[in-house]
Amino acid sequence: MPTDIPTDLDDEIAVLLRRAEQRYTTGRRRLVAALHNGEGPLTLGQIMAAEPTLPQSSVYRNLTILEEVGIVTRIVTNGDFARYELAENLTEHHHHLICTNCGDVADFSLSGRVESTLDRALAESARTAGFTPTAHRLDLLGTCADCG
Amino acid sequence: MPTDIPTDLDDEIAVLLRRAEQRYTTGRRRLVAALHNGEGPLTLGQIMAAEPTLPQSSVYRNLTILEEVGIVTRIVTNGDFARYELAENLTEHHHHLICTNCGDVADFSLSGRVESTLDRALAESARTAGFTPTAHRLDLLGTCADCG
DNA sequence: ACCAATAATGAGAATCATTTCCAAAAGTCC
DNA sequence: GGACTTTTGGAAATGATTCTCATTATTGGT
Ligand SMILES: [Zn+2]
Ligand SMILES: [Zn+2]
Ligand SMILES: [Zn+2]
Ligand SMILES: [Zn+2]
Numbered sequence: 001m002p003t004d005i006p007t008d009l010d011d012e013i014a015v016l017l018r019r020a021e022q023r024y025t026t027g028r029r030r031l032v033a034a035l036h037n038g039e040g041p042l043t044l045g046q047i048m049a050a051e052p053t054l055p056q057s058s059v060y061r062n063l064t065i066l067e068e069v070g071i072v073t074r075i076v077t078n079g080d081f082a083r084y085e086l087a088e089n090l091t092e093h094h095h096h097l098i099c100t101n102c103g104d105v106a107d108f109s110l111s112g113r114v115e116s117t118l119d120r121a122l123a124e125s126a127r128t129a130g131f132t133p134t135a136h137r138l139d140l141l142g143t144c145a146d147c148g
Numbered sequence: 149m150p151t152d153i154p155t156d157l158d159d160e161i162a163v164l165l166r167r168a169e170q171r172y173t174t175g176r177r178r179l180v181a182a183l184h185n186g187e188g189p190l191t192l193g194q195i196m197a198a199e200p201t202l203p204q205s206s207v208y209r210n211l212t213i214l215e216e217v218g219i220v221t222r223i224v225t226n227g228d229f230a231r232y233e234l235a236e237n238l239t240e241h242h243h244h245l246i247c248t249n250c251g252d253v254a255d256f257s258l259s260g261r262v263e264s265t266l267d268r269a270l271a272e273s274a275r276t277a278g279f280t281p282t283a284h285r286l287d288l289l290g291t292c293a294d295c296g
Numbered sequence: 297a298c299c300a301a302t303a304a305t306g307a308g309a310a311t312c313a314t315t316t317c318c319a320a321a322a323g324t325c326c
Numbered sequence: 327g328g329a330c331t332t333t334t335g336g337a338a339a340t341g342a343t344t345c346t347c348a349t350t351a352t353t354g355g356t
Contacts, residue, residue, distance in 0.1 A: 021303095022303090022304095023303070023304070023351095023352070023353085025303095025304065025305085025351080025352085027304080027305075028304095044342080055305075055306045055307075056306090056307095056343095057305085057306060057307070057308085057343095057344085057345090058304085058305060058306060060342090060343060061304085061305085061306095061344085061345095062304090062305095064343095064344085074226075076225070076226060077224070078222075078224060080342085081341095081342060081343090082342085082343085097274070097277055097279045099279075100282070106277065106279075108273045108277060109273075110269050110270075110273065111269065114265060114266065114269040117262060117265055118262065118266065121258050121259065121262040122288050125245075125257075125258065126245070126288060126290065129245055129254065129256060129293065130292075130293030130296075131247075131254075131292055131293060132290045132291040133288050133289070133290040134248070134290045134291070135288075135289045135290070136287065136288050136289065137285075137286070137287045137288075137289060138284065138285070138286045138287075139284065139285045139286075140270050140273070140274060140279065140281050140283075140284050140285075141281070141282055141283045141284065141285060142274065142279055142280045142281040142282045142283070143280040143282070144278075144279055145277065145278030145279060148278065148280065169332095170332090170333095171322095171323070171324090171332070171333075173322085173332095173333065173334085175333085175334075176333095192313080192314090203334075203336075204335090204336095205314095205315085205316090205334085205336070205337085206333085206334060206335060208313090208314060209315085209316090209333090209334085209335095210333095212314095212315085228313085229312095229313060229314090230313085230314085297356100298355105298356085299354105299355090299356085300353105300354095300355090301352105301353085301354090301355105302351105302352085302353075303350105303351085303352070303353085304349105304351070304352085305348105305349080305351080306347105306348100306349085306350095307346100307348105308345105308346090308347100309344105309345080309346075310343105310344080310346085311342105311343085311344070311345080312341100312342100312344100313340105313341100313342095313343105314339105314340080314341090314342105315338105315339080315340065315341095316337105316338085316339065316340080317336100317337085317338075317339085318334105318335105318336100318337100318338105319334105319335100319336105320333105320334080320335090321333080321334070321335095322331105322332080322333070322334080323330105323331085323332070323333085324329105324330080324331075324332090325328105325329095325330085325331100326327105326328095326329095326330105
C-alpha cells in the first residue's frame with residue numbers, strides 16, 4: 001500500500017502546496033499517505049515504520065513545511081515526542097483519547113450539539129478575557145482498551 | 149515576596165510529600181510559591197525569573213518529583229518548552245487560553261453547567277471506545293489581548 | 297529533448313531543553 | 327554528637343528536532 005490517498009484529498013493538497021510555491025514531490029506524497037492511513041496522530045517512529053525508506057531528516061523537514069502550509073498539524077501530548085496528523089481542513093474536526101499508560105492517541109468526535117454548546121461557552125470566556133479565539137483543542141486522558 | 153503560600157495549601161502539600169516519603173525543603177517551598185504566585189502555567193524561564201537563586205537542575209528535578217507526587221502538572225502546549233502549574237487537586241479545575249502568537253498561556257473556567265454537559269458527552273465517547281477516562285484537557289487557541 | 301535556474305533531498309553535524317551524575321551539604325533519628 | 331539517608335548543585339550527558347551543504351530532482355523556456 002504505497003500511495004493510498006483519495007483523489008480529491010490528493011488534489012486539495014496539491015492546490016495548497018502550489019499556492020505556497022511548494023512542490024508535491026514523491027517523498028511528500030508518501031508522507032501524506034502515511035498520515036492518512038494512520039489511525040490517529042502518528043509519532044515520527046510510526047511514520048518511519050510505515051515508510052522505512054524515507055530519510056528521517058526529510059520527514060522532519062517536510063512535516064514542518066506541510067505544517068506551515070496548513071496540511072499537517074503537529075501535536076504534543078506529553079513531553080516525549082511530537083505527533084503529526086492531517087490538518088482539520090482536510091479531515092474533520094475531532095478530539096483525542098490519550099492513554100496515560102502507553103501513550104497511544106486515538107481520535108473521537110462529539111455531537112454537533114455538544115460542539116455548539118462548547119463553542120458558545122468558549123466564545124463567551126474569550127470575550128471577557130479580550131482573547132480572539134481561532135480553534136479549540138480537547139483531549140480525554142485515561143487508559144485505553146489495551147491497557148484496560 | 150519570598151514564601152507566599154496560604155497555610156492550608158502549604159499544609160496540603162506537606163501531607164502529600166510526607167505520604168510519598170519526600171521532604172518539604174526550602175527549595176521545594178520556594179518552587180511551589182513561584183507556581184502559586186504565577187498567573188497561569190509557567191515556563192522554566194519564568195520560574196527562574198521569580199526565583200533566580202534556585203539552581204536550574206534542582207528546579208527541574210523537583211518539578212519532576214512534585215509532578216510524580218501529584219502537586220504539579222506539566223503542560224506542553226507547543227513544541228518549544230514545557231510549562232508547570234499546581235495540580236488541580238490543589239487549585240480548581242480550569243482551562244487554558246493559548247496565544248499562538250506570543251506563546252503566553254492564561255487560565256479560564258467554564259460554568260458548571262457546560263462542564264457537566266461536556267463530561268457526560270465525553271463519558272459516552274469513552275465508553276464506545278473502551279476507554280477509561282480520568283480527566284479532560286481543553287484549550288482555546290487564538291490571539292491574546294496584548295497581541296490583539 | 298537540452299539547458300540553465302531553482303527547489304528538494306539526505307547524511308551527518310549542531311542545537312538546546314531536559315536528564316543524569318556524583319561529591320558535597322542538609323535533614324533525620326537515636 | 328554520630329551514623330544514616332535524602333537533597334542539592336554544578337557540570338556532563340542525552341535525545342528529539344533542526345540545520346548544513348553538496349548532490350540530485352524538478353521546472354520552464356527554447
Ligand atoms: Zn494504553
Ligand atoms: Zn471540538
Ligand atoms: Zn499573545
Ligand atoms: Zn473542564
